[in-house]
Amino acid sequence: MPFEELVRVAAGSDPVAAAVLLVPLLAPMLVAVAAVVVGWRPAVAWSTVAASVAILGSGVVAAVATSDGSELTVGGMLRVDALSAVMLLVIGVVAVVATWSGVGYIDHEIAAEHTDARGAQRYGLLVPLFLTAMVLAVEASNLGVLWAAVEATTIVTAFLVGHRGGRAAVEATWKYVIICSVGIALAYLGTVLVYYASQHTGTGEAGSLDWTVLVAQADQLDPGVMRIAVPLLVLGFGTKVGLVPMHSWLPDAHSQAPAPVSALMSGVLLSVAVYALLRYRVIAVAALDGEFVRNLLLVVGLASVALAASLLLAQRDYKRLLAYSSIEHMGLVIIGVAIGTPLAVAALLLHILGHGLAKAVLFCASGQILASEGTTRIADVRGLLARRPVLAGSFALGLAALLGLPPFSLFVSELALARAAADAGVFWAVAVALVLLLVVFVAIAGHAAGMLFGAAPSGLATAAPTSTRAAAAPLVTGLIALAILGVVAWPLDVLLHAASIIAGTS
Amino acid sequence: MTEAVFVQLLDLICGGVLLTAVLSLWRRELAAIVRLLVAQGILLALLAALLGAREHSTELYVAAAGVLVLKAIVLPAVLRRVLRDSGEAREAEPLVNVTTSLLAAALLTLLAYGISRPLVLLAPSATTRALPVGLAVVLLGFFVLVTRRRALSQVIGFLLLDNGITTTAFLATAGVPLVVELGVSLDVLLVVLVLQVLAARMRLTFGRTDLDELRELRD
Numbered sequence: 001m002p003f004e005e006l007v008r009v010a011a012g013s014d015p016v017a018a019a020v021l022l023v024p025l026l027a028p029m030l031v032a033v034a035a036v037v038v039g040w041r042p043a044v045a046w047s048t049v050a051a052s053v054a055i056l057g058s059g060v061v062a063a064v065a066t067s068d069g070s071e072l073t074v075g076g077m078l079r080v081d082a083l084s085a086v087m088l089l090v091i092g093v094v095a096v097v098a099t100w101s102g103v104g105y106i107d108h109e110i111a112a113e114h115t116d117a118r119g120a121q122r123y124g125l126l127v128p129l130f131l132t133a134m135v136l137a138v139e140a141s142n143l144g145v146l147w148a149a150v151e152a153t154t155i156v157t158a159f160l161v162g163h164r165g166g167r168a169a170v171e172a173t174w175k176y177v178i179i180c181s182v183g184i185a186l187a188y189l190g191t192v193l194v195y196y197a198s199q200h201t202g203t204g205e206a207g208s209l210d211w212t213v214l215v216a217q218a219d220q221l222d223p224g225v226m227r228i229a230v231p232l233l234v235l236g237f238g239t240k241v242g243l244v245p246m247h248s249w250l251p252d253a254h255s256q257a258p259a260p261v262s263a264l265m266s267g268v269l270l271s272v273a274v275y276a277l278l279r280y281r282v283i284a285v286a287a288l289d290g291e292f293v294r295n296l297l298l299v300v301g302l303a304s305v306a307l308a309a310s311l312l313l314a315q316r317d318y319k320r321l322l323a324y325s326s327i328e329h330m331g332l333v334i335i336g337v338a339i340g341t342p343l344a345v346a347a348l349l350l351h352i353l354g355h356g357l358a359k360a361v362l363f364c365a366s367g368q369i370l371a372s373e374g375t376t377r378i379a380d381v382r383g384l385l386a387r388r389p390v391l392a393g394s395f396a397l398g399l400a401a402l403l404g405l406p407p408f409s410l411f412v413s414e415l416a417l418a419r420a421a422a423d424a425g426v427f428w429a430v431a432v433a434l435v436l437l438l439v440v441f442v443a444i445a446g447h448a449a450g451m452l453f454g455a456a457p458s459g460l461a462t463a464a465p466t467s468t469r470a471a472a473a474p475l476v477t478g479l480i481a482l483a484i485l486g487v488v489a490w491p492l493d494v495l496l497h498a499a500s501i502i503a504g505t506s
Numbered sequence: 507m508t509e510a511v512f513v514q515l516l517d518l519i520c521g522g523v524l525l526t527a528v529l530s531l532w533r534r535e536l537a538a539i540v541r542l543l544v545a546q547g548i549l550l551a552l553l554a555a556l557l558g559a560r561e562h563s564t565e566l567y568v569a570a571a572g573v574l575v576l577k578a579i580v581l582p583a584v585l586r587r588v589l590r591d592s593g594e595a596r597e598a599e600p601l602v603n604v605t606t607s608l609l610a611a612a613l614l615t616l617l618a619y620g621i622s623r624p625l626v627l628l629a630p631s632a633t634t635r636a637l638p639v640g641l642a643v644v645l646l647g648f649f650v651l652v653t654r655r656r657a658l659s660q661v662i663g664f665l666l667l668d669n670g671i672t673t674t675a676f677l678a679t680a681g682v683p684l685v686v687e688l689g690v691s692l693d694v695l696l697v698v699l700v701l702q703v704l705a706a707r708m709r710l711t712f713g714r715t716d717l718d719e720l721r722e723l724r725d
Contacts, residue, residue, distance in 0.1 A: 077685075142683075142685070142686065144682055144683060144685070144686030144689070144690075145685065145686065145689060147686070147689075147690075148686065148689030148690060148692075148693055151689075151690075151693040151697075152689075152693060152696075154697070155693065155696045155697060155700055158700045158704070159700070159703075162704075162707070166711065167711050167712065167722055168722050168723055170704065170707050170708050170711050170712075170720075171719075171720040171721075171722055171723055172723055173704055174657070174701075174704050174708065174717075174720060175720065175723075177697065177700055177701060177704065178651075178660055178664065178701075181664060181697045182648070182651060182664060182667060185664070185667055185668055185671060188671055188690065189644065189671045189674060191682075192671065192674055192675045192678060192679065192682060193625070193674075193678070195678075195679050195682055196625070196628070196678040196679045197628070199679055200628055200629050207679060209682070209683065209686065222624070222628045224623075224624025224625070224627060224628060225624055225625055225628055227624065228621060228622075228624060228625065251723075251725070252723040255723070256723075311725055314725070315725070320725070
């Protein structure tokens with residue numbers, strides 16, 4: 001949208017709405033411009049954190065404004081309701097932890113000669129653009145624009161995944177771009193077919209890709225066409241979520257990307273694609289019979305958890321371990337989407353938030369472990385707790401959160417998901433998932449025990465850990481937030497309830 | 507333009523789109539396949555223009571011009587550059603030989619006709635009856651993507667897939683809204699540019715762009 005148009009639209013609408021919707025889009029863009037102009041500097045690094053805080057702040061204001069079920073719109077193109085507000089909060093929270101920890105990360109990369117000034121500048125440009133694309137995806141009222149924003153995330157992250165260079169980076173980037181572009185192209189085909197169906201509803205209106213319009217006429221969409229469109233959408237956005245059978249890019253990309261980027265990809269990018277599926281599910285169940293949609297999603301969700309569980313057992317690389325854990329958690333979230341009742345939607349949104357925070361802490365911690373130990377092999381990291389207690393402690397608590405232990409919020413959300421499944425009569429799915437989660441628990445706990453305890457390898461060059469406190473601050477903050485979310489539901493329950501009414505159907 | 511002329515032109519163009527896709531399975535010289543993509547791009551622009559002429563739609567004429575510039579000029583130019591820099595003129599031994607590929611193409615086309623029946627039934631007309639062509643090109647693109655081993659061939663597979671979707675979009679809905687169309691075109695262009703840079707990096711690190719080299723990351 002041209003700039004004058006943007007200003008005109010912004011001036012014509014409610015100033016609160018304009019501020020809440022435009023600030024999180026424009027703030028990161030400004031930082032990106034600054035990075036291009038002045039290169040990577042502490043000021044740019046901290047501006048990226050400030051932009052993340054702006055996204056979080058907008059999320060909070062949006063949450064307050066929309067938790068009564070109302071929505072904020074700007075110019076018919078951007079709209080935020082309670083569901084979008086939850087996603088803005090998730091993006092903001094994860095981005096704060098990730099960019100905060102990115103400040104020290106890039107300095108270390110430059111010091112260790114893993115990257116140079118140009119690489120750092122590229123990082124400074126692409127990370128804020130990545131944030132902008134994700135914010136646009138959750139604010140777009142048009143499903144076509146949502147699609148374009150999700151595809152744009154692939155483009156801006158491509159050179160972030162391969163930031164370190166070398167054979168493995170090229171390989172991971174190529175697979176990432178090809179698989180995600182093809183997957184998301186299939187989602188576009190699905191989008192086109194939904195548009196086709198919407199042109200031929202009984203209402204006689206011209207077709208639309210606006211979500212609210214589509215939901216209103218969803219029961220008149222042709223079931224034959226939707227039966228082709230919905231699997232394409234699940235396959236396409238599922239690629240970006242990291243679901244079986246299009247998951248194979250994820251462990252490579254997550255393990256190769258710089259730690260803060262992995263944190264953003266795992267914590268937010270995957271859930272933005274889940275958000276797209278949540279929106280489409282509402283249309284799909286109204287147009288088709290609910291069983292078809294539910295079974296389709298249950299199969300891919302369970303298959304993803306099963307695959308992740310089996311590959312976690314024999315994992316030798318702790319960054320890939322975290323990547324497979326993302327597949328596992330996204331599988332759980334998709335099972336929640338499949339159930340689709342308001343309770344399930346509220347639970348999966350809380351799960352997305354908790355998983356995002358935990359993964360942000362864990363990936364950023366793993367970046368620091370890599371920096372201090374010089375390896376990503378699980379077998380080569382031993383006795384970390386004795387040597388780097390704060391770092392190892394954050395890593396351990398992050399894993400505990402991920403495994404669903406109280407007091408962290410994933411414990412609450414997993415319980416709520418199980419209850420939702422039982423209420424909806426698909427307890428068998430949860431029973432299968434629980435068995436798989438047990439496998440995951442054993443696998444991750446086993447690998448982690450070796451890393452944390454065990455005898456420190458002899459003759460280890462103990463590089464003096466620089467500025468431990470600064471590096472630990474974002475991790476500890478993230479863990480505290482995660483624990484608070486698990487103990488008191490108060491700041492979120494009204495918002496989650498409003499969001500669950502938008503995206504849930506009983 | 508009478509209805510009969512419209513239908514004839516439409517079938518001619520759609521036949522051409524399918525033919526160029528099938529031929530790109532048959533040819534092994536990458537330069538020849540890029541020429542086929544140019545031809546397919548021109549046909550897609552003609553398709554948009556033809557629909558525009560029938561509906562007197564300026565938007566479709568604009569879309570036709572955009573498709574022509576992007577798919578017949580800009581993207582092939584990028585591909586030619588990759589080709590020139592790499593010095594690899596031919597697809598290496600593909601995983602599936604030509605005869606089997608052509609047989610697979612026939613089966614995939616039949617499959618496309620099978621699955622798109624509900625799409626045609628929703629609003630039967632000359633344009634929607636041609637819809638299976640779009641889906642067939644999508645499937646053929648997918649086939650190229652999984653059976654070819656050169657980096658450039660995979661990009662070509664992706665572009666075939668995208669052309670198939672564009673064909674489907676024009677035939678089914680006379681194009682998606684312009685803002686979406688613009689976003690999609692920009693995305694495709696950027697993906698191809700990203701892949702161009704990656705292919706160059708691949709050559710730098712591996713010495714060639716054989717995708718069999720990509721086997722370091724696995725469990």
